[in-house]
Structures are given as structure tokens and as C-alpha cells.
Amino acid sequence: MFEAIAFYLFAFLTTVMFFIAVTTTQALHALTALAAGMIFISAFFFILGADFLGAIQIVVYSGAVMALYAFGMMFFDTTRDVKEKNGNKYIVFGLSILAAVLVVVIFAAPMVTNNIVALHPMIEGAGNTQELGMVLFTKYLVPFEVAAVMLLVAMVSGIVLAGKKMDLSLTLMSDAEIIDAKKEQHKKVL
């Protein structure tokens, strides 16, 4: 009973949050709603007994990713309303709903529910984190390491891409210097 209430509650909350995130015209609102939705999603993980994932979800998504986005938004003019000039709303909603229905149909098809045998059955008496760790560092070690390298590469690339001219600090420069730097930048661009 408790599980059901929790499910429906969080389901409602995530749906609303995400819906706000995709429909609002305020970028800040969207960011906030998204972050909230992420946290609510971690609740599902906890309900499903995937504690480790829940924790990761909060740490990585709500923490790291959202922080990144927040940083990113600082570069852009976020105070301005986001213009959304969409030609046909029906296409957008129609396509999405169609896709959703199809996915449901596929999952609801009886053949999916049968014949699935667990490859890595849960180990009785071990915590979720421990279980995951055992699989992750045995069978999925190589992908794990690859993912780690990928993250590292992504980090470096993110810094390299975004961090040009990071050595110039706007707060420490005089106004004239800032104008010069901007001019120089424009020249480069052009």
C-alpha cells in the first residue's frame, strides 16, 4: 500500500516536473523543474530497491549535471523569455503520444513477459551496492573502465571547448581591457 502511494505520488510529481521542464518559457524554471524531476526519479530507484542507483541519480544528475547546466546557463542570456515558434503543435504532441502508445503496446505484448531468464540473478543477503559492485567489477569491468575513460575524455574536452580564454578574468580587468578583448574575440570569430 505504501509502495503504491509512493509510486503514484512520485509518478505524478515527476510527470508534472518534466512537463513543466519542456513547456515553460523561462529557462530558469525549466532548469529547476528538471532538477526536481531528477530527484523524484531517484525515489523510484529507492522504491525498486536499487539504492545505489538512487544515490548515483541524486549525485550525478541532480548534483553534477544540474550544476553543469546551471554553469552553462550563466554563459547565456537566461533572463530573456525563450521563443518557441512552433508551426504545428499537433504534430509534436501527436507524434509523441503515438510513440508512447507504441512503446506501451510493445511492452504489453505477452511475448515480452515470458521467457526472460535472469543473467545475473540478485544475490540473496547482499546489499544492492555490493551486488552491483560484484557484477560491475567482474563481468563489466572493461565497459566500466571504458566508461571511466570516456568520462575523463568528456571532462577534458568540455574544459578545452568551453575554457578558451579562461585565463582572462572579466572581474579583474578594466572596462577598456574588456572592450579590447571582446573586439579581439570578434575578429577571431570573423
Next chain:
Amino acid sequence: MEIGLNHYLVLSTLLFAIGLIGVMRRKNLLLLFFATEILLNSVNIAFAAISHYYGDLTGQLFVFFVIAIAASEVAVGLGLLIVWHKRHGNIDLDHMSTMKG
């Protein structure tokens, strides 16, 4: 009122649809990224739920990797976005048409 796999799947689908709506209607690239995050998360829920109901850890591992990928994607994507913004002064999708065939 037992909550079964199908409940999660329906939820996941619903969120996926919301994500798709976002993907299609957002013109601001940053907000488009938000929508992709929603897509990824909806799939994550489905994975976790299936993993739970079948007692198979593979699903959870997938979620793990998806999160890792999402994180890297954000890092690289935002980097590119910033570069673009620096060059063009906007991150509007309609202005990105160099791939016109």
C-alpha cells in the same frame, strides 16, 4: 493495488513522450538538452523496473552506464554549446542550418 512492472513501464513511456515533446518543440539548444535528459531518465526507470521485477542486475548496470554517458554527453555538449554561443551569439536551433542538403 500492487504496483507491477507495467505501471513502471507506462510511467516510463509517459516520461519518454514528454521528452519527445520537448525534443521536438524546443528551439533553444540548452533546453533541448534538458529534454534529452528526460528521455534518458525515462529509459532508466524502465531498466531499473525490469531489473527489479526479473531479479536481474543487468538492467541496473545499464542504468549505471547510461548515467555515465549522460554525464559525459552533458560535459561535451555544453562545451560545444559554449563555443557556438561565443561564435554566433545565440544557441537557437533555427540558426544552425549548415547541414542543409
Next chain:
Amino acid sequence: MELYLYLALFSPLVGSLFAGLFGASPRTKIAGVVPSLLLLLSFVSSTVLLIYILSGGEKVHVEMMTWMATGDLYIPFGFVVDQVSVTMMMVVTLVSTVVHFYSIGYMDHDKGFNRFFSYLSAFVFSMMILIMSDNFAGLFIGWEGVGLCSWLLIGFWYHKESATWAANEAFIMNRIADLGMLIGIFLVYWNTGSLQYDHVFATVGALDKEVLTWMGIFLFIGAMGKSAQFPLHTWLADAMEGPTPVSALIHAATMVTAGVYLVVRANPLYDLIPNVGLFIASLGAFVALFAASMALVNRDMKRIIAYSTLSQLGYMFVAAGLGAYWVALFHLMAHAFFKALLFLGAGNVMHAMHNELDPFKMGGLRKVMKGTFIMMTLASVALAGIYPFAGFFSKDLILEVGFVEHHYIIYTVLLFTAGLTAFYSFRLVALIFHGEERYKLFGIHPHEAYKFMLVAMSPLLLLAIIAGSFKMTYFEMVTAVLPATEYHVHSTIAYWIMTIGTQLFVILAIAFAYKKYANNKVKVPDGTSKMENRLCYKILSNQYYIPYIYEEYLVKPYRELSTVFWKQVDMKVVDATVDGIAGIIYAGGEKTRVMQSGNLSTMLKWMVAGTIGLLSFAVVFGLAVRYSGEIKTILSGLGV
């Protein structure tokens, strides 16, 4: 005897190759003399074989080597000399030897002298294969070979448009008939399992009547082409574009008689199908009359003789069709002698008249060309069938055959044609040799041909006179293999009435021809005289408008249809369809290129649409798998 067989067969080939060696070099006498001597050798060998056969020898049968062998099919290069083929060999080698020697003089000034002898000897070789082969395939080799040589020789003066046109016409028309021949051969093979004459004719009796009829018809179609029977006759008159010795050899004495030879050779087959035989005889009688009528008014010396050949071929087919094979063969032989003589005489006249062919422009030539005059007159007498010349024995025999077999219509037609034959032959002789010397109007100074040419012709003259006396010897020899039916009118009185009546009729026709054309009043026609404007004259002189009809309704439509096929169908339908398919794909690319607007938002929408497409596939296939049993029953219910 095999040695003689090979000598007879291959010496013309050697001669041809020898002359061919000089093909590109300037005229040398030796290129003409050597093939002629080799042909003489062939003739001597044939004579030896004839004597051997006459003295009761067994037929000579050799198998030189395998030609084609696959599956059950086995075709060797086999040659047989029996009573029938030895007769033909004699005719062919004799006439061709004479023609070769004659040509040394006739082609004296032609720069294609060497080439000419190469072709001519090749022709003789092909003809020898045709008559000596012991199977249908070998016959077909010769059959096509003579067609090829005829093409080469008709088109010998290839710079003349008319000559090359006639050559192609002859070749193509023969090809039409050859197709019939080929089909006949196929029928023979699949029904008897062999193409060897011995085997085929031994088994042919056991076959279904219908099959036999078709066999007979298709083989006869082949014969119709070579022997220029209606409706494939037009090439023969046009073939007169070739050098005159060629006309004498190929288009009078040998090649055109190949059809008759085929029917005679296949006598066991035709004996079994009298209906086809009757058809052959009727067609023969028709052609005899038809060709003779065209010869009546023609104004081209060589064409007149060609039509006369056609007419005589009709006679031969009458005999062959009515089962009197030996009579047909006998007339073939006799005809070869006097017709070749006639042509060679015409060649002399042409030489004298600087290639003028219109007899109305000649006249009175007997004073300058005594030898030729005598020879042509005698040949014409033989052709007309006056006793005791060769034609009397052979041609009147055919009339008797018609009478005895109770085909009175055929008999009447042939009798009438005999009169026509006499008329047009002597019309020609009268116009050329008698009357006023009209050639003087055209400033020509005729002269007699070389002596040795006349000497070369003399064997033919001799045979044209005396060939009839061989009748009984010949009969005894040839009936060893051919049905030995003697044709005698039962009542002696009727016989004498018929014979004398025919003779009188013919002589009257000759007298009429002389009266009309041998006087000094004959003028060169200029298209104004009353006779020339008559309808029947026009029809006859235009050869019943048949060449015109062929040109208008076969050749032109074919040409136009070909162009339509190329320009309209091939280019605009078939090729355009292919290009159209490519175009659709290309246009599809062009159209869908718009999808790649470069606008990421639009592309994302497409991406979603694509996802939906894939998902739908998943659903559809999932359902199909789930309900495959039901779908199958529904489909089978629909009869798929």
C-alpha cells in the same frame, strides 16, 4: 574408287584456294588456268566413277571424319557416290569445267579475274558437297555454301549498286527457304534419330503420316528457295547482274537445280506423301507457265533466259512431284547442257555488244558471230524440244508423265508452256541474230568471241544435241535407286498424235516468233507502240508487279518497322523505362533532400517519426508472429 571420290570432291577446293592466293594481286592467267585444270581433273574422276557405277559397281560410300557429335546426334562428313549423285556430279563437273575454260576468255579484261576463279571453284566445291553428302547436314553445308558463293558471284562487280542489291536479295530469299530446310532437318532428326540418308529413308516408312507431310513440306520449302519457285522466284531474274558465266553455271545448270535434286534424293519420303507431291507438281506447272509468260515480253536477254530456266525448273518439279524422279533428273541433266550453252552464247553476245542486254538493240548479228549464232540456235531448238535434240526426250517425257498420271490440267498447262517456250526462245534468237542491224544505231562494232571460248562451249553443244540418246542407258542406271516407273501412253495412236501434235505446236510457235521478229521492220521499242500500252503487257513486263509488291509491302515496312523499333520502342520505351526507374530514384533523392533542411528541429521531428516507424514495425511483426497461424489460414482461404 575412294581416291577418285576425293579427287572429284576436293580438287575444286584446291583450285579455289589456289586462285584465292592471288586474290589481292593483279590478274594472272595462271589463277584461271590452274583451277580450270583441277576441275578437269574433277570431271575425269567423276567420269571414272560414272563408268564404275555404270559397269555395275557398288555405290561408293566414305566417312571422312566426324563433324558434330553430341548427345544422340552424330553427323559425319560422309560422302556417297551412287547412281543419282554420280549423274549430278557429271553434270556439275562438266558444265563447270566448260564454264571455267570459257571464263578464262570471258573475264579476260576484268581486274577481279583471280578472285572470280576463286569464287567459282568454291562454288563447285560447295555444289559437290551438296550432291555427294550422305546426310542432310552435309547437304545443308553445300546448300548454304552455294548460297554464299552465289552471293559472292552475283555481287562480283560490287561497285554496281544493282549487283550488290541482287546479291543480298538472293542470299536473303534463299535464307528464308533455308529456314524451312533447317526445320525439315530438325523434324527428320527428332523423328528418325539420325540424319544419314540410309537410316532416314529406311525408317521413314514407319512414321506418322502427318509428320511425314510436315517433313516433306519443310524440305520442299528449302527446295523452293534454291530452285526459285514461286513466291521466292524474284531473286533469280535479279541474279543476272552477275557475270554471265556465273549465270550459266549457277543460275541455270547447277545451283538452281539443287531443289530438284533434294526432292529426287528424298524420293522415299515423297513417295509416301502423294498429296505433297501433287502440290509440288501443281506449283511446278504454275511456275512453268508463270515464268514463261514473263519471258514473253522481257527486253533483257539474260532475264529471258533466266525466266526460261525458271520455267524449266517448273517442269522438273512437275516430274518430281508426280513421282517420276528419274524423268526429273534426266530433264535436269539435259537442261543443264543446253541452258548453260544458251547462257554462254548470251555471254558472247554481251561481249560483242559491250554489255548491251536489250535484244531489240541488236539484230543481224549472225553475220559477225556465226559460231555463237549456230550454238544459240541449236540450244534454243533443244530447249524448245524439237526431235532429236535433248529437250525432246526429256521435256516431252514430262508431258507424257502428266498425261499418263491423269493430271490433264497439268498436262495442258505444260503443253501450252512448251509453245510459249519455243516462242520466246526464238523471239530472242530472231531479235539477236536476224533482221536489221539495229546495233549500228548505237555505234557498236561487234566481234566474235575468242576461238577457244567457242571450243570450250562445244562439248555442251554436242551434249545438247545427243543427250537424248543416253536415255535408256541412263534409265537403267538410275533406276537402281529411283522408282523405275516407265511412262508410256498406252495406245500407240494416242502417243503418236500427242508427240506429233506437240512437235507441230512447237514448230508453229517458232515460225510465229520468226515471222514477228526476224524481219527488218522490228524497231527499238520506245514505249509508244500499241502493244506496250496494253495492260497485259505491262503486267508481264513488270513481272506481275511481284517485285514491286515485295518492295512496297515487305521490304519497306520491314525497314520502317526496324526504325520504329529502334527509335521508338528501344529508345523511348525500353531504355526510357530503365532510365525512368533511375530517374524516379534520383528524383526521390532530389525531393527528399528538402527533408535535410539543415534545421535541427525539423530533423529531430523526422527522427521521432522514424522511431515511430520502427516501433510500428515491431508491433506489426510481433502481431504477425503471434497470430501467424491465423494469418496463414486466412491467406490460404483467399487462395494465396
Next chain:
Amino acid sequence: MLNHILSILIFFPALAAMLGFIIHKDSIRAYGVAIAAIEFSLSLWLWFSFDSSASGMQFMEHLPLVPAFGINYILGVDGISLFIIILASFFTMIGIASLTDTKNEKNMIVTLLFLQMTMAGVFAALDGIVFYIFWELSLVPMLYIIGAWGGPLRIYASVKFFLYTFAGSLVMLVGMLFVAYFYYQATGTWSFAILDWYRLILPESFQLWLFAAFFIGFAIKVPMFPFHTWLPYAHGQAPTIGSVILAAILLKMGTYAFIRFSLPMFPDASVFFMFPIAVLAIIMVIYTAMVAYAQEDVKQVVAYSSVSHMGIIILGTFALNVEGITGSIFLMIAHGVVSGALFLLVGVIYDRRHTKMMNEFGGLAHVMPRYATIFGLMLMASVGMPLTINFVGEFLSLLGFYKQSHILTLLAGTAIIVGAIYMLAAYKKMFFGEVTNEKNKNLPDVSKRELLALIPLSIITIWLGIYPKPILAPINNSVESIVQLMHDKSITNEAKTRIPNLVKGAEIAKTSEQGAH
């Protein structure tokens, strides 16, 4: 060495071609001729060591490539493929020998040597995938030859040639994959070996579809009506050597594949489709002959005549009896020789006048008597004159098909009429009459180098016309085994009656199957 002679035949020219890149430009020609001559003598050696009394595959080579899917490098020749391989190496040799003032001669020779590799590969391959690879590879050098040395429309022609044949062969590939899959279903192991496939007895409905799939690939290659339109463009634009090889060898791949694949694998479907294909073949014969008659360009006449003759080959193939199939294989060789020679002859006059329009010529017999003679000989061979090579093939093909249908054979037989019409008309336009064009007055007759190519072809034309036995006998043995195999395999009564049973051939068929392993 004899054990690997087929591999040597295939890869020797390819290796030599690669080495050819480092040969100096001036000596490349001698190098090419030498390589091609060695290749030709190797193929002759193949013939001499070939046991013509045996009907099965000989000189088999076997090397696993992808064992999991039964893809193996299997080579072998029988009487059917042997002579086409020899013909291919022969034409490569005389083609290189008779090359005249070609720009980038080095590239041309290298390309030709590569082409030789693919041709040998196609006819020697006994594995579906290997066959397919060589089949597609053969397009590339030809594409290059047309595209690089062709006439003004060369790009269009080469792209059309490539795409058209490529599209067809893709369908064929699908068919091959399905056959292999079916083999897997039936036996539990994968195999692409053709000899394994021979043993499959497919249900009739499968046969029909598979036959259709293979048919499209082969028919475009042949090319059969209505898939023939790439050919005139390809011939029209290709340089002489390209046309020669295309007509002499590449087209034969289609008809060869019909005999190698379609007939033994799908006997019932072959019988089922016999009449429709025969009708197509007859349309091909008559229609293209008429189109040929309407042409103004002598090369197009020869090109369309090729299509017309291929119709007879198809007809002989689908006679489904020993006479017909033997005839069609023989006609493949015959047509290779004759059409190759005719294209060379057209090339001779094109080199001199740089035009192929017939109305530009006329009276050439005066100016170039030797040329006219050789052309006349080839013309007569082309129209099927007895005692020339073509007649044997045409006669046997038609004879064979006569067993199946009288009327259709009669119609197809008109080939000898319509063929004569266009050929003689073309000959008349070019060689007869007076020399009207000033430019033609002083044309030199065929040179020694050209004679080098033409004389051997003339000799073959007559020699094999008079004495076809050395070729006919081995072909006959192999064909008998195929026909017997077809008879044994066929399911429907129709097929059993249409395909003759050669009792004496029964043993041979079995041994040839065992020879596969």
C-alpha cells in the same frame, strides 16, 4: 603446380598487374603481351591436362575461408567452363597485342590484366560467394575501361553499365543467401559450395522464386530483352578492346551462370519458365535483329547482333537436353570468337577514320581488300554459315529446342533470315559500291599488328567450324551429367518428361557429386 593451376590462372595476372605499375612506360606493352601469353599458355596447358572423357570437376582446389558459414575457396573446371577460360585468356592476349595508340597504355594493360583475373575467377569458382565476388569485381575494370577510354558519353554509359548489372546481381546475391540458408535448414551445416547446392532438392514453389532471383541477375548480364539497353551504350562508348572483351567474355558470364546455377539447381523451375524465357529469347532474336538493321553506326549493328545471338544461346540453354545445352555452350565460344573479331574489325576502321557511321564509308572493298575479306568471313560466320564456328552452335541450339517446341523454334529460326538481312545490309553499305568519300580513298589496308589478332581468329572460326570435336566432346560429357542430374532431381512430372533421362549418364552424375568432397 597442376594442383593449383586454377589459382595460378586467376592470381598470376593480378600479381603481374600490380608489378606492372613499376614497369617503365615504354616496355609495358611487351610486358603485358608476355604476361598474357604466359597466361594463355597456362590455360592451354590446363586444356591439355584436362581429362576430356571425365564429366565431373577437375583441378579442384579447396581452402576454407569462413568455415562457420561454409564459405570456401573452391575452384574447379569442367567441360563447360574450360573453354570459356581459355577464350578469356586468349582474348586478353590478342587484345593487349593489338592495342593501338591508346593514351595511358600502362593503365589500360594493368586494367586488362585485372579483368583477366576476374574472368578466370568467375568461370573457375565453385563457391557461391567466391563466384559472386569475382562476378562483381569484373564490373570494376570494365567500368574503368569504358569510363576512362570511352567516347563522349562514356560516363553515362559506364555508370549505366555498372548500376544496371550491379542491381541485377544484388538480387542474385539474395537468392544465393537463401539457397545457403535452405541448405542450412536441410542439413544443419552452412555451405556455399555449388556442388553441395546441386544435391539440394528444393520444393517447387521455392524453386520458382529462387529461379526468378537468379534470373534477374543473369538476364541483365546476358543481356536479355528487355534488360538489354545498357549494352548498346556500353559498346557504343567503350574503346575497341573494351567492346571485344565485353562481347566475347563478359556477356558469357550470364549464360554460363544459367547453366551452372539455374538449370541444375532449379530443374522444375527451369521447365516451368522454359516457355516464357523462350518467348523472351525469340523477341530478343527478332527484335534486336530488326533494331540492328535500323542502326547507322556499324558498331551498334555488331552490338545488337550480339544481343540477337545471345537469344539463340538462351534458347539452346533452355532446350534442357544435351543437344541444346551443348550447342549453347559451343555457341558461347563461337559467338565470343566471332563478335570479338567483329568488334576488332570495327576498331580497325575506327582507328583509321575515327567514325563508325556507315554512311561515311562505302566501296571499302576497293581500298582495303584484305580487310573486306576478313570482315566478310566474320560476317558469314555471324550469319551462321555452315563450316564456320557459329553454325555448329546455332544448329545444335535450335535442334535442341526443336524437341521442346516446334513453333517457337520456327520463330527463332528466323534469326538466320533477319541476321542475314542486317549483316548483309551493313556490309553492303560499308564495302560495296563506289568509293564516294574522299577520305576513304587512301586508307591503308589492315596492318601486320592487326592481322596478328585477326588471323588466329579467322583460323579458329573455320577450324572449329569444320572440326568442332575437340571442344564438343568435353562439353558433351559435362552437359550429359548436368542433364542427368536435372532429370534425377526434378520433382514434377512435366519436368521429368521434358528433361531426357540418359541412362548411361547416371553413373557420371553421381561421381561428379562425390568429386565435390
